[in-house]
Amino acid sequence: SMGSNTYRHLAAEQPDLVFFLGDYIYEYSNHGEAANKIVRPHGSGECLDLAGYRNRYALYRTDPDLQALHAGSACVATWDDHEVQNDYANRWSQDPSIPVDTFLARRAATYRAFYEHFPLRARHRPHGADMHIYRAFDYGQLARFYVLDGRQYRSEQPCPQANGWRGGHVVADSCRQRTDPRRTMLGWEQERWLHGGFMQSPARWNVIAQDLLVAPMRQAGRDGVVGHWTDGWDGYPATRERMLDAIANTRLRNPVFWGGDIHSYWVTDLKADPADDASATLATEFVGTSVTSDDQPNAELHATMTANPHVHYVDGETRGYVSVTLTPGQMETRLQGISDRRDRNATVATTKRFVVEDGRPGAVEA
Secondary structure, three states: OOOOHHHHHHHHOOOOEEEEEOOOOOOOOOOHHHHHOOOOOOOOOOOOOHHHHHHHHHHHOOOHHHHHHHHHOEEEEEOOOOOOOOOOEOOEOOOOOOOHHHHHHHHHHHHHHHHHHOOOOHHHOOEOOEOOOOEEEEEOOOEEEEEOOOOOOOOOOOOOOOOOOOOOOEEOOOOHHHHOOOOOOOOHHHHHHHHHHHHHOOOOEEEEEOOOOOOOOOEEOOOOOEEEEOOOHHHOHHHHHHHHHHHHHOOOOOEEEEEOOOOOEEEEEEEOOOOOOOOOEEEEEEEOOOOOOOOOOHHHHHHHHOOOOOEEEEEOOOOEEEEEEEOOOEEEEEEEEEOOOOOOOOOEEEEEEEEEEOOEEEEEEO
């Protein structure tokens, strides 16, 4: 297996801490033509049981560069969907024909495999299909990291498609379910825990590390519908509003969001009022690109940006990682791009550098 040169360059930086923000593995496999384009082919079918998920982690861990990264740096991991199944929500498969009991048995296997393969304290040990993974870390008074679980407790995605399929798709403003305040993305207990953590934080920097893009994004779906992607935070705007209100009300110092999922780099401003781009910037967001997986061409992403002026930067054509240097006075963020994901000897270069200064929300290109 070729492995991923991204991990080698990341390990060479000797980071104190590495965050894996979901989709560490993929549960499904591509075949035929699609498989030929893939850097890390699985060579086996979709994972459905504990043995399958254990083998999938073992396969990824045959990569010597990933081994070196784990050996050399502490790691903090949370999950997105592919640790279990694409676009799953809570106890529901994206496929409406799969009964809840069947899906929960699969979820139990996946959570156990996750627990076995990451450095997690015993209090995170799974109980059947439940596993408490959200947590916070304090690094002295410099930083508090809130690590979220965006999957296990969420309400179903709003306005499923006509065939009952629940997975992510673009819905128009007419989807009333989307904005229903009784729906939650994090679950009520995790929401309370997070807002309480904001209230008591002693830290100069408060980093919310989670699996998705937080900023609202108006976009066009494949069917031409203009609106909101249901599987991400745009599918749960009331949860986002409650979270941003809690940041404002607690006067949280230097809130920064980190995310993943969408195989592209994003740098955005999170506004006090998402509907009003002139409103104050409340928090800064950085989303990391994928290590090997494809994304949309930049022409499409840049077209989306015009409808979303709070987005400073987007790039979906570079594979790589994000490197952050944090001091009391500033957070420096480098978007590190790999020259060729297929070449084990590929080089790395900083494609963009951003600075967030203490007390001044919003990323400034450096």
